[in-house]
Amino acid sequence: xxxxxxxxxxxxxxxxxxxxxxxxxxxxxxxxVNLISSPGSGKTSLLEKTLEALPRGERVAVLTGDIxxxxxxxxxxxxxxxxxxxTTGGTCHLDARMIDRHLADWRLEELDLLFIENVGNLVCPxxxxxxxxxxxxxxxxxxxxxKPLKYPSIFFKSELLVITKTDLLPYVPFDINKAExxxxxxxxxxxxxxxxxxxxxxxxxxxxxxxxxxxxxxxxAESLV
Amino acid sequence: xxxxxxxxxxxxxxxxxxxxxxxxxxxxxxxxVNLISSPGSGKTSLLEKTLEALPRGERVAVLTGDIxxxxxxxxxxxxxxxxxxxTTGGTCHLDARMIDRHLADWRLEELDLLFIENVGNLVCPxxxxxxxxxxxxxxxxxxxxxKPLKYPSIFFKSELLVITKTDLLPYVPFDINKAExxxxxxxxxxxxxxxxxxxxxxxxxxxxxxxxxxxxxxxxAESLV
Numbered sequence: 001x002x003x004x005x006x007x008x009x010x011x012x013x014x015x016x017x018x019x020x021x022x023x024x025x026x027x028x029x030x031x032x033v034n035l036i037s038s039p040g041s042g043k044t045s046l047l048e049k050t051l052e053a054l055p056r057g058e059r060v061a062v063l064t065g066d067i068x069x070x071x072x073x074x075x076x077x078x079x080x081x082x083x084x085x086x087t088t089g090g091t092c093h094l095d096a097r098m099i100d101r102h103l104a105d106w107r108l109e110e111l112d113l114l115f116i117e118n119v120g121n122l123v124c125p126x127x128x129x130x131x132x133x134x135x136x137x138x139x140x141x142x143x144x145x146x147k148p149l150k151y152p153s154i155f156f157k158s159e160l161l162v163i164t165k166t167d168l169l170p171y172v173p174f175d176i177n178k179a180e181x182x183x184x185x186x187x188x189x190x191x192x193x194x195x196x197x198x199x200x201x202x203x204x205x206x207x208x209x210x211x212x213x214x215x216x217x218x219x220x221a222e223s224l225v
Numbered sequence: 226x227x228x229x230x231x232x233x234x235x236x237x238x239x240x241x242x243x244x245x246x247x248x249x250x251x252x253x254x255x256x257x258v259n260l261i262s263s264p265g266s267g268k269t270s271l272l273e274k275t276l277e278a279l280p281r282g283e284r285v286a287v288l289t290g291d292i293x294x295x296x297x298x299x300x301x302x303x304x305x306x307x308x309x310x311x312t313t314g315g316t317c318h319l320d321a322r323m324i325d326r327h328l329a330d331w332r333l334e335e336l337d338l339l340f341i342e343n344v345g346n347l348v349c350p351x352x353x354x355x356x357x358x359x360x361x362x363x364x365x366x367x368x369x370x371x372k373p374l375k376y377p378s379i380f381f382k383s384e385l386l387v388i389t390k391t392d393l394l395p396y397v398p399f400d401i402n403k404a405e406x407x408x409x410x411x412x413x414x415x416x417x418x419x420x421x422x423x424x425x426x427x428x429x430x431x432x433x434x435x436x437x438x439x440x441x442x443x444x445x446a447e448s449l450v
Contacts, residue, residue, distance in 0.1 A: 006231060038263045039347050039376065040368025067348065069375050090378075092317065092348035120375070122264050123292065123317035123346060142367035142390065143265025150294050150345070151264065153315075165367065171396050173423070198398070 014128055017096035021103075021131025028108035031217045032116065033210070034130050036154055037138035039120030042164040044072045045197040046138065046206070047115055051079035053207060059110055063102055064117040065094040072117060082106065093124035096131060113214060122147070126154040133217060134159040141165050142172050145179035152186040160191045160209060167196040239353055242321035246328075246356025253333035256442045257341065258435070259355050261379055262363035264345030267389040269297045270422040271363065271431070272340055276304035278432060284335055288327055289342040290319040297342065307331065318349035321356060338439060347372070351379040358442060359384040366390050367397050370404035377411040385416045385434060392421040 025032050035043045047062060054060055061082040064072040073085035084106075086098050099116065116132060118125040126135075137158035139147055142165060148155040155161065161183050163176060176194065183190050193209060195202035250257050260268045272287060279285060286307040289297040298310035309331075311323050324341065341357060343350040351360075362383035364372055367390060373380040380386065386408050388401060401419065408415050418434060420427035 038265060038345070039372055040263060040365070066375055068377060069371070071371055071375070090348075092346075119348075120263070121317075121346060121348060123315075123344075124348070140265070140367060142365060142393065146294070146296055147264055150291055150296065152293060168367065168393065168396055171393055 011127060014096045017100055018129035018131040021096055021100060022133075024108060025114075025131055025133070026217075026221065028111070029218055029221045030108055030111045030114050031210075031214045032114045032130070032132045033213070034116045034118060034125075034132035034135045035138065036118045036122070036125045036135060036158065037120065037140075037164075038122050038143060041120070041138045041140040041143065042197055043117050043120070043138055044075055046162065046164065046195065047076055047117060048079070049197045049200075049203055050115075050207065050210075051076065051081055053203065054079075054081075056080060059112040060115070061106060061111055061113075062115045062117065063094075063099060065098070065119045067091070067119060088119060091124075092119055092121045093128050094118050094130060095128050099130050113210070122151040122154055126151075126157055134213060136160045136162060138162045138164050139179065139183075141169050141174040141176065141179075143174075145175050145182060148179070148182040148186050155183050155186045155190070158187070158190070160193065162206065163192065163194045165196060165198075166194050166201055167199040236352060239321045242325055243354035243356040246321055246325060247358075249333060250339075250356055250358070251442075251445075253336070254443055255333055255336045255339050256435075256439045257339045257355070257357045258438070259341045259343060259350075259357035259360045260363065261343045261347070261350045261360060261383065262345065262365075262389075263347050263368060266345070266363045266365040266368065267422055268342050268345070268363055269300055271387065271389065271420065272301055272342060273304070274422045274425075274428055275340075275432065275435075276301065276306055278428065279304075279306075281305060284337040285340070286331060286336055286338075287340045287342065288319075288324060290323070290344045292316070292344060313344060316349075317344055317346045318353050319343050319355060320353045324355050338435070347376040347379055351376075351382055359438060361385045361387060363387045363389050364404065364408075366394050366399040366401065366404075368399075370400050370407060373404070373407040373411050380408050380411045380415070383412070383415070385418065387431065388417065388419045390421060390423075391419050391426055392424040 070085045076083040135158040193205045290311045295310045301308040360383040418430045
């Protein structure tokens with residue numbers, strides 16, 4: 001059975017919509033980041049801490065993907081920023097069309113930063129461009145330092161690695177230097193921040209990274225005027 | 226674009242091969258279990274502890290799936306039982322044909338127990354029957370107690386839930402009773418064991434569960450003679 005051509009068609013259709021989204025994000029100076037990890041690596045917790053740290057006036061919104069539930073959007077709405085759930089109904093990743101559809105009633109010109117929290121999965125989301133400026137992969141210290149070698153595609157395609165749950169390092173057999181070495185084997189020069197959402201370590205570096213990216217997007221937009 | 230018929234065809238072809246495998250496992254009295262979880266939930270660690278606990282004479286083998294590396298088979302071969310890696314080359318689950326192909330040079334009549342360690346993923350493997358007697362889902366205490374609600378398909382289809390890494394319970398905000406309640410919401414009466422592969426807790430219950438299943442398979446085979 002020949003499955004490849006159909007998958008190619010699905011992906012090229014996705015790429016087309018993603019390119020349109022990217023153009024709209026650029027025109028409106030919105031930094032869009034796509035957060036990807038295994039289930040339970042701490043994407044929602046990191047976003048909670050991030051939203052909590054931002055001043056109320058910040059022009060930030062969140063789209064959060066899940067297969068079935070609305071739990072994550074409910075967790076994120078508490079911080080007073082727009083947050084919307086995308087339930088995929090079985091599909092193991094978000095695609096560009098879902099993003100496009102869920103942005104329909106939001107005004108991009110009123111945003112500076114859009115977080116997309118993908119479905120918990122290290123495989124499927126790596127093939128689907130969502131028009132983001134950067135993919136960000138999260139890896140928790142409870143998962144094992146071999147994961148970048150086992151799931152190289154997503155580590156190669158992500159600009160930043162966030163190592164999460166570092167407060168658990170004393171209790172787990174996780175060699176954080178080895179994990180970083182493995183990530184950089186797959187993706188030389190990969191940027192990395194180490195974060196504990198519960199203890200607060202590294203959140204400053206994470207927010208600085210976001211700030212830097214936001215500036216870069218705005219400067220690029222100005223240079224194009 | 227109409228994707229459903231092709232997926233249906235792929236799945237029904239898989240079901241056909243899985244049914245043949247199930248028949249062969251039954252004829253040869255082999256208990257086959259299919260272990261499924263997120264990346265890093267501790268499938269390989271649990272198998273290491275299991276193989277370590279078994280007497281050398283046990284007729285046990287392991288097929289372990291991964292997208293890219295041979296790491297897991299190398300970890301498991303140390304215990305002196307046959308172990309073979311299946312690398313899927315990008316696919317996020319094992320399928321029945323892969324199992325069939327990798328069993329070709331093993332004699333099923335020489336086995337009592339075959340572990341299949343699926344690719345680390347809570348979504349894709351749930352649709353693919355491998356001819357197993359039981360699916361087993363693992364959930365680590367670092368992942369959050371909401372996972373059964375977010376990934377209901379695999380919790381519904383699995384006979385047993387193994388809650389792993391219980392040694393980390395004092396350090397994580399994980400309500401183990403709530404997790405079990407969520408699992409039983411999705412799958413009423415689901416069997417559950419709590420295990421720490423590093424501390425050893427619960428390994429006895431896990432081995433007893435396997436032993437009970439093995440007996441059930443053999444008794445069923447005898448009653449059919």
